[in-house]
Amino acid sequence: MSAYADALRKAVTPGCTVFDIGAGQGIFSILACKYGAGAVVAIDPDDTIALARELAANNGCADRITFFQGLSTDFQPSxxxxxxxxxIRGGLPLFEHHIPSIVDARERLLRRGGTLIPMRDTIRIALAENTKAYELHERPWLENKFDIDLTAGHRFACNVxxxxxxxxxxxxxxxxxxxxIDYRHVTDxxxxxxxxxxxxxxxxAHGMNLSFQSELAEGISFSxxxxxxxxxxxxxxxxxxxxVELAAGDHVDVEISARLVDGSYIWNWNSEFRRQGQSGAPLKFRQSSFLGKIYSPQSLARQSRQFIPPASEAQQIxxxxxxxxxxxxxxxxxxxxxxxxxxxxxxxxxxALNHVANLTARYR
Ligand SMILES: C[S@@+](CC[C@H](N)C(=O)[O-])C[C@H]1O[C@@H](n2cnc3c(N)ncnc32)[C@H](O)[C@@H]1O
Structure with missing residues (x-):
């Protein structure tokens, strides 16, 4: 919060217009008003925006903040x-529709020469010894006190x-x-x-730790x-x-890719271990969040181009x-x-009413 507040204080000029994308409770919107913005639009599809309205009024900003309940990509400003x-990132900046939303905001909603907060995020990586995660998520598939063979499940667990x-x-x-990822230029x-x-x-080495450092504005960052x-x-x-047991000076070459598919990222991570004194071919892993999901052949078949969805009562309703x-x-x-x-x-x-309300809410 403090870093965001500092970046807003630096960017806001008297009377300027600010859009708060993913406003939630609207705290950034209120801060923008406090720092002198003349007009703020708080944008969020979530109902939390109802609380944002109340907080704006309680903080004397109701006359300057307007609210758009929807996605920024559907917002048409004057x-x-x-x-x-x-x-609107998650634990990492490559998250759901974050990047496409920012690209759209930069191209369509920001004036030429305007300021984007954040400005740039850098994903950082390190090898990690994470016994706790291993014990919690992987080991029970390989060994358990009930003496049940669960090893077939480990190939999924180690890709999550x-x-x-x-x-x-x-x-x-x-x-x-x-x-x-420099939000001022990113397109991909x-x-x-x-x-x-x-x-x-x-x-x-149980795996890799990925974090990020965000530069919200020149000289204002958090990690x-x-x-x-x-x-x-x-x-x-x-x-x-x-x-994998490593000694000081051993190397691991990694290739990490993230691909946005239908609103969420598929992560692939390939690693090759170069250990001192190793003989034979180096140890290599090819992993993917796609392999961490359990798909039944039937549900995969339902996604194929040739699949003919059967008529059903649920569909008729x-x-x-x-x-x-x-x-x-x-x-x-x-x-x-x-x-x-x-x-x-x-x-x-x-x-019946609940069913109708839930179904029609998808088309608001
Ligand atoms: C982490 S919360 C942000 C909270 C808020 N900025 C705060 O300081 O408390 C992310 C919010 O972004 C919203 N969101 C995600 N993508 C959005 C988009 N493209 N347009 C508007 N809101 C979006 C979500 O509904 C969610 O409420």
Whole structure:
């Protein structure tokens, strides 16, 4: 918060226009007003925006903040912003629709020469000894006190990245920059980066720690790396296929790529270990968050181009429901017709009403 507040104080000029993308409770919007903004638009699809309205009024900003409940990509402003502030990343900046949203905001919502907060994020990487994550997520698949053979599940578990809160002492190499995303220029949602990580001490490498350093504005930054005070982001832990014993001076070459597919990232991480005194071919792992998901052949087949979705009662109910949406009928009226046509499908009138409300909310 303090870094964001400093960056806003620096960027806001008297009377300027600020868009707060992913406003949540609207704290950045209120701060922008306090620092002199003349007009602020708080943008968020979430209902939290109702609280943002109340907080804006309680802080004397109601006359300057307007609210847009929706995604920034659907926002059509009458004027462009001088400053756009956002915090819509997850534990790492390559997260869901973050990059496409910022590219759209820069191209369509920001005036030429305007300020983007954050300005630039750099993902940082280090080898990590993370016994806790290994014990929690992987070991139970390989050994357990019930003497059940669960080993078939381990190939999924070792391809799942998890949130981590690690200490500097858990790192086996120096932290180094992996990838910089400069929001003033970025256009590509996907990224591939390479690093050679060198063990600074002997230990067990369970995987890699990825954090990020954000430069919100020139000279104003914060970091999520191991050792900083606890924060909402934490770090990401990318496990290796199995723990690897390293000695100081051993190297690991890694290639990490992230590809945005249907709203979420598929992460691939390949590693090759160069250990002193090794003989034979080097140890190599090829891992992917895609391999961390369990898909049944049936559900994969349902996604194929050739699949013909079967007609079903559930589909007929939704088809009728949507066909009754005409800008005149109430939810209750639609639910009544549904309940009359499919009396065995709904347990009560309110059951039908809930179904209609949930289905139609997707099209607001
Ligand atoms: C981490 S919260 C931000 C909270 C807020 N800025 C604060 O300081 O408390 C992220 C918010 O961004 C919103 N969001 C994500 N992508 C968005 C987009 N493209 N446009 C508007 N809101 C978005 C989510 O609904 C969520 O409420």
């Amino acid at each position: 004027v462009r912003a001088d400053v756009i502030v956002s915090d 990245r998890t949130k981590a809160e690690m200490a500097p002492a858990d790192l086996l190499s120096e932290l180094q920059d992996l990838l910089t 949602t996907d990224a591939t980066a390479f690093a050679t990580l060198s063990a600074t001490r002997s230990g067990t 999520t790396e191991p050792g900083v005070p606890e924060n909402v982001y934490g770090q990401n832990f990318f496990p290796f296929q199995r723990p 939704d088809q009728l429901c949507l066909s009754l949406v005409d800008g005149k009928r109430s939810l209750e009226a639609i639910a009544g017709e549904l309940n009359a046509k499919f009396p065995n499908r709904f347990t009560s009138a309110s059951d």
